[in-house]
Amino acid sequence: MSVAGVGEFGLIDRVTARLSYGSTVLLGPGDDAAVVAAPDARVAASTDVxxxxxxxxRDWSSARDVGxxxxxxxxxxxxxxxxxxxxLLVALCMPPELETGWAEELADGLAAEAAKVGASVVGGxxxxxxxxxxxxxxxxxxGGRPPVTRSGARPGDVLALAGRIGYAAAGLTVLSRGFRTPRLLVEACRRPEVPYLAGPHAARLGATAMIDVSDGLLADLGHVAKASGVAVDVRRDAFEVPRQMRDAAQALGVDPxxxxxxxGDDHALAATFPAAVALPPDWQPIGRVTEGSGITVDGRPYDGPTGWDHFR
Structure with missing residues (x-):
C-alpha cells in the first residue's frame, strides 16, 4: 500500500503505534508539540538532513538502515x-507512491538507534x-556540565579519537564501484557505529574541545583548529589499516x-585533552595541539583531500 493510499494521518497513526518513549518524554506525539524533560535547564539541540x-x-540501504x-x-x-x-523530532518528505512499509521500517530504525542512548522519537x-x-x-x-565546544583546544593538549574512521567511506567506494563486499565496510556505510558513551565520558574527564567526525577527520579538525586559534597535527602511524580496508584499497586502487x-559518516568523536589526563581505552591518542594555525599530518602540510563539502 502506498502513502497516498493510507493518507497523511493514517501513516502518522501507523508510525506512532510503533514507537515507545523513555522517562524524559512527558508528552509524546498527538498534540501540537511534545514535552520533554530538561533537568539541566539547558537543552543541546542539533539538526541534520x-x-x-x-x-x-534505496537500492543500497534498507529503510531500517536509513533510519x-x-x-x-x-x-x-x-x-x-x-x-x-x-x-528526536523527525520530518519526512516523501513521494505519494512510496510504500507505507518503507516509512514504517524507517521509523523502526530511527527508534532503535535512539533507544541505544535512552532517547525517543517524540514527533515531527x-x-x-x-x-x-x-x-x-x-x-x-x-547533565549540569558546560558544553564541550570546538573552541577550547589549547597548545600542549593531546588529540584523541573514539570510534572508527574510514570504514563508511571505504564502504561507499565499494558500493559505488558496484560491489557488495567486504561486508564490514558496506555495513559501516549503511549503519554507523557511534561511540555514544565516549562523548559524555570525555566531558567528565575534562576534554577541552570535541567534534563529531562526519565530513572527514582532517576537515573536521580544521574546524577545531580555527575555532580554537591553534594548530593540530595528526600522526599517520596512530591508525591501523584493518585487513578488509587494506584489501579493498588494493583491489580498487585507492590509498586507504x-x-x-x-x-566521513562513521561519526567517530575527536577531542582534545590536557596532557595530564589519563585517557581511557576508548580514546586513542592520534596527535597533538600546538601553537599556530591549520592542520598538518606528521608535522607537514597535507595536500590531499581533507573531507566532504556539500557545495563543492
Whole structure:
C-alpha cells in the first residue's frame, strides 16, 4: 500500500503505534508539540538532513538502515557536546507512491538507534515531495556540565579519537564501484557505529574541545583548529589499516589513508585533552595541539583531500 493510499494521518497513526518513549518524554506525539524533560535547564539541540540520491540510495540501504543512519548523525552531534541525548523530532518528505512499509521500517530504525542512548522519537512532520528527504532534530541534556565546544583546544593538549574512521567511506567506494563486499565496510556505510558513551565520558574527564567526525577527520579538525586559534597535527602511524580496508584499497586502487583521513559518516568523536589526563581505552591518542594555525599530518602540510563539502 502506498502513502497516498493510507493518507497523511493514517501513516502518522501507523508510525506512532510503533514507537515507545523513555522517562524524559512527558508528552509524546498527538498534540501540537511534545514535552520533554530538561533537568539541566539547558537543552543541546542539533539538526541534520538526509536526501535520497545525495546521502543514501534505496537500492543500497534498507529503510531500517536509513533510519539508523539518520538518527545516528544527529545523536552523534549531541554526544560531541558532552550531552546525553533525550529526544528526536523527525520530518519526512516523501513521494505519494512510496510504500507505507518503507516509512514504517524507517521509523523502526530511527527508534532503535535512539533507544541505544535512552532517547525517543517524540514527533515531527510529514509532507509530499518528489524527493525523499528525512530531517531530524536531536535534543540532549548537558547533565549540569558546560558544553564541550570546538573552541577550547589549547597548545600542549593531546588529540584523541573514539570510534572508527574510514570504514563508511571505504564502504561507499565499494558500493559505488558496484560491489557488495567486504561486508564490514558496506555495513559501516549503511549503519554507523557511534561511540555514544565516549562523548559524555570525555566531558567528565575534562576534554577541552570535541567534534563529531562526519565530513572527514582532517576537515573536521580544521574546524577545531580555527575555532580554537591553534594548530593540530595528526600522526599517520596512530591508525591501523584493518585487513578488509587494506584489501579493498588494493583491489580498487585507492590509498586507504584517503578514507581514514578524509572519509566521513562513521561519526567517530575527536577531542582534545590536557596532557595530564589519563585517557581511557576508548580514546586513542592520534596527535597533538600546538601553537599556530591549520592542520598538518606528521608535522607537514597535507595536500590531499581533507573531507566532504556539500557545495563543492
Amino acid at each position: 538526509l536526501v535520497e540520491g545525495r546521502h543514501f540510495r 539508523h543512519r539518520a538518527a545516528a548523525a544527529n545523536l552523534a552531534d549531541i554526544v560531541a557536546m558532552g550531552a546525553q541525548p533525550t529526544a 512532520d510529514m509532507a509530499a515531495s518528489p524527493t525523499l528527504t528525512i530531517a531530524v532534530t536531536a535534543l540532549g541534556d548537558l 589513508y584517503t578514507w581514514l583521513l578524509a572519509g
